[in-house]
Amino acid sequence: MAEVKRAYARPLDLKHGRVDLTHGSGGRAMVQLIGELFARHLGNDYLGQGNDGAVLPAAVLEGRPARIVMSTDSHVVSPLFFPGGDIGCLSVHGTVNDVAVMGATPLYLAAAFILEEGFALADLARLVESMAQAARAAGVPVVTGDTKVVERGKGDGVFITTTAVGVLPDGLELGGARARPGDAVLVSGSIGDHGVAIMSKRENLSFDAPIVSDTAALNGLVATMLASGAEIHCLRDPTRGGLAATLNEIAGQSGVGMMLQEKAIPVKPVVAAACELLGLDPLNVANEGKLIAICASADASALLAAMRAHPLGADAALIGEVVADEHHFVQLSTAFGGRRIVDWLAGDQLPRIC
């Protein structure tokens, strides 16, 4: 990143300033924004190389070349700041988690920002600080990045795309196609927190619920789970579409069905109440700091104990089992004593009228 001589530029007005088109035009203003905002908060040796790309050391695990896992995720959330987080930390957690649930150790992040003209620099600074904090906490530095500015009205404040790279030890094979009949289905904690926290602050829906997003980096929890030695077949983070979508995805990929116990699925009372009010099903509501684990049934209790010993898995629960089913249905034994399908959502969850 090129240095800008102090004498030629006023410092960024982080109090009252706004993003304008010059911040994306490749001139001094852009360099200044990168230097005074992004590099200042996110700075590390790799980012500090200041070239078009970051040069990273070869991926090695226990002295041997390791397989690389890479994942990318675009983050578009409204509102940008929500109870328990913001798009900054979310953009770190989301992508770190995608790599972590592959069983890999996330090592580096890349971040690309699309900023809308007029966006307050103070808000941008808050987001970048939050992102930096999340990256530090997860132990995954942002090593390269990009900034673009679009005209007012052509963006929604800020969009952030992050890419994460991690290393995967030999012999560790996790995946959606590896669930087998008889396997146990575990979830790392209460579901629906993130989605409800977001919805509670939507412009047309504002309600006061003492609920915060669960957004968190799960690489620590995953490491603990892998270290437990349990025979894990699949890990996945149930983000958009919630638990229902993720389990249907796995059922389809593995060619199996699932039978869940409604009573066992952890849902916070306030989330249940908000969903009730809005006519939503918590099983379809997004999470950003939870994972689903499918493991050999013999190892289920050991894995559950390992998860519960980690702060992000304190409320982990065994919620069901994988069953043979040629139709790949995810079914639920209801707390009421009946049985039903847990299906994908068709589009967004829309509130019912009656």
Next chain:
Amino acid sequence: MKYIDEFRDGEVAKTIAGKIATAVQAERRYSFMEFCGGHTHAISRYGLSDLLPPNVRMVHGPGCPVCVLPIGRIDMAIALALERGVILCSYGDTLRVPASDGLSLMKAKARGGDIRMVYSTLDALQIARDNPQREVVFFAIGFETTTPPTALAIQQAAQEQLGNFSVLCCHVLTPAAISQILESPEVRQWGTVPIDGFIGPAHVSTVIGSRPYEFFAEEYRKPVVIAGFEPLDVMQAILMLVRQVNEGRAEVENEFSRAVTREGNLKAQDRVAEVFELRSEFEWRGLSVVPYSALKLREQYGSFDAERRFGLLYQPVPDNKACECGAILRGVKRPQDCKIFGTVCTPENPVGSCMVSSEGACAAHYSYGRYKDMN
């Protein structure tokens, strides 16, 4: 959740299920229509039919607001958004109902229509206040539950002289629909749809009370049990219906006494009567044209009537030929009897309206119960 979990208690459900099993007479078949989509949803979501004896059958009724909305009405709303440039405010469920030309409100939005999902009529009023230079139309649909809020919004708009606000009124009436079903040849002459009793609406009845159903009990000799939307409410109502049938009674009973009185919500009824009057006829999806089954704005509030304001004319549009929504809404067919159920018609690509709302019989069966068709 206090006051909710109590009505979803699996242990109590077992007890009531035991009582139903004991009460039913083995040689008899019991067919009960749950009028409301809310009940249909509860039955499917909680897997309630698993708790019923095989000779008790639930028939889904037409009480799903978006299901009974005919294509022509959605077309009117779409035309307002696409051709007249209004801000069209709609309840969420309505957005995906298929209309003419492969459109829906959702698809019209993608084509540039300014269509906004609202949670209440108050949101629509606020949008009108915030956009004084734009015409704002609230797409008012639903049974007696959603009618009072529309009436209030119109009165509020009148008081504020909110000149850019109007309502496309498609509010319909529950008793008229029940009459239509009871008068249908399938029920009355041919007996192909056996209906031994009704589970009466929950939320609708909080507004209109239990009195309007007394006519059905007396005139048609059909028991009616008004029930809440929680699964235990439905179980208890089924037990009460079984007992009435066994004892040869046809009365209106109120299981939902925690919210429903005989007279209903008189204030709400007054507001509705101040703003609305009966339409001489209204086309329903499935039930065809039903006389005096819907509401329109009174002359006094005519300037808030989008149909008058924009000179809209209703054009009936026939349903897709393969779609059985009509028969399903009358209880003549079950979702799985429809040839395109689950193949051409799915929640992702609904052909008929019953596949759209989670209260619709087809969507409820597809999303929650279709595993039963596979065994």
